[in-house]
Amino acid sequence: MTNDLFEKFKNIRELSIIVIIIVFSLILRFLTPYFLTYDNLKTVAIGLSADGIIAIGMTIALISGGFDLSVGSVMALSGVTTATLYAGGFNIWLAVLIGLLMSTLCGLVNGYFIGKVGLNPFITTLAMMGIARGISYIITEGAYISLYDVSNIFSSLGGGNIFAIPYIVLIFIIIACFADFSLRKSSALRKVFYTGSNEEAAILSGINTQKVKLYVFVLTAILAGIAGILTLSRFQVATPTAGTGAELRVISAAVIGGASLKGGEGTIFGAVLGVILLNIINNALILLNISVYSQELVNGVVLISAVTLDYLSHRNN
């Protein structure tokens, strides 16, 4: 009984975001009836799926005590690699595999320098952010690469539906559920919490924190790669500018959802709610005909309000 109560107390962060989302949606529904239509919600859901998948990896990186600034670039790189290979005559699935391997490689490099060499995650992933983006530009020479006559199965990943649910959204939901479950139950991810909560104590508990960090950064990169492939499938075009600014959007979402930059804290559910909140707000700006230029400003205000509220409520505890 006390256990259940405690769980509820712990989830108060998620609960408050859900309440905010519902209240906000009701107000929006009142302002514009179009908001609560199937078409609009579907657009919002498809739009947030790529960021959502990246946010899952970012949350785990934040829990480990680091973060990954290179996710947006890695996302572009996987899409660009896949599209270029396909245009060069490769089978689309082989091209996808190589695209994912490319992002995995980025993650391995990040993980090696952060975990084994011991460099700072900010600097390392900032460098990778430039490197991956740079390679994307070099491969494409800055141009768009369109996919022609690509297999139906591949294009339905980003554009198709099953029982009125877009595949891309379904994939996002499946990954999110699996990650949320693993984060709570799996032994490997428990080590991520130990590492982020107190690295020295984790080492002195026999946990190989170097390996933990390596795996974490490989994971964030693979998830960014998957987001890149799905985005390619959705638009049928690869651009070297894909995912620009994604890193900051997903860090915001994860932090709104309860993750801490100091490590050791965060939930997938919270991060997903954070992504949903930010995307609904952006949707509102569009529906209410408010200039798109104010989007980033609003995102910033939401982030600082969420963190301030959290800080104040913790301080009162």
Next chain:
Amino acid sequence: MTKKNILKVENICKTFPGTKALKNVSFELAEGEVHAIIGENGAGKSTLMNILSGVLQADKGGKIFFYDKEVKFNFPREAQEKGIGFVHQELSLCSHVSVAENIFMGRAPKNKFGNINFKKLYQKTTEILSLFDSDIKASEIVKNLNVSERQIVEIAKALSLNCKILILDEPTSSLTNIESEKLFKIIRSIKKKNIGILYISHRLEEIFKVCDRVTILRDGIRIDSLDVEKTSSEILIENMVGREISNFYPEKSKFAEQVIMSVSKFNKKGVFNDINFNLKKGEILGFAGLTGAGRTEVARAICGIDIFDDGEVFIEGKKLKINNYNSAIELGLGYITEDRKNEGLFLKMSVRKNISAASLQKVTKNMLIKKDIECINSNKLIKKLNIKISNIEQKIKSLSGGNQQKVLFAKWLNIDPKIIIMDEPTRGIDVGAKAEMHRMIRELAESGIGVIIISSELPEIIGMCDRVIVMHEGKITGEVSNNDITEKNIMTLASKK
């Protein structure tokens, strides 16, 4: 002495929550005197110095006279302005700026544009440094200096503030013998300027080399102030430790003769050398010595946490893999750190998760953590160790020091250890929890586990251990057992060259 007093301290008391660190301490410091303050760890030396330098405030009632005028320091700055310079054990210089800027931090001479006049700054610095007969350049960046040079800079900084009293806290703890001799020379020359020096040290031989008077503290009480010429190190040791060991320690018991762990020819250059010893099943083996003797370093190297140069460790005949703490844990070797907050516990995480941190494989099935098994294990240990919590999901940071220490203990019992190395197992916990801890450690040994205790508290070593190895500067200087485990024997070995 005919010289007048700079400092007179009367009836200083200091109460911390739960303990009285100082009880009616009085002493005097004369001009040009080097006055040693000695005592065991926890005797109140640091507290006293912190009060004199304004870091802490004494309880009401005590008085401090500075040149016969009563003073009260609310902030370190006030003490500094009066002329009390404190050279801390951990040096506190800014390592990326020059010697001159460190010495004149915030007081550097300026030119007419308000910028630092470097020419004048270096000139003034060179003047001060010339007192020390050293070749430190005023423009040198501090990080390029060695420890003894940095210490000189610290002392120069204090002197440049026109200090009347210089407090040196363990000034030789990181110096070589030659460097120490140089420091003594400097101390003697400072003396001639009628500055009073308070000298805190664990090393008795230094007191005879450089000090005039010595004040002995024990458990926050001033035992005596003696003229160094009229005393001997035997008298000092007796005064420092002469306390009756109460029987709040559990009775010692017999242990089997079977060796459970053997360490041979263990070396790490500059840290410890030629460490050899055996640990028997069910035995409590103590490691005594002064801070910096290398005990913690040896323990961490044995477990494979830190690297070492050469040497071997066998547990029940199996050789330990080098630098692989995980394999040591699997063989049943656990190291309980002395620093539970920074190195031992996950403060933001629950009691349950802390207890299983070193033994995840015990609660993992098919890569998933079985929460029910985890709860059963944790609850068993919580009951066994009598940890007082409202709920196993409670966060560690909300627990008292004693209960935190017990959780740390539980984390290691959870690996089903054969050998446990405990570094300062009762640091910072109250007397009741301490006695409870001691009883549990003895129970552990009785169940057949080999226990090593590293402790700076001699009474704990004497009360708990079946055998004691004493270290000094990285070497084992002796071993005592049974009735030979006395404070005097250990202290003699601990300060032996």
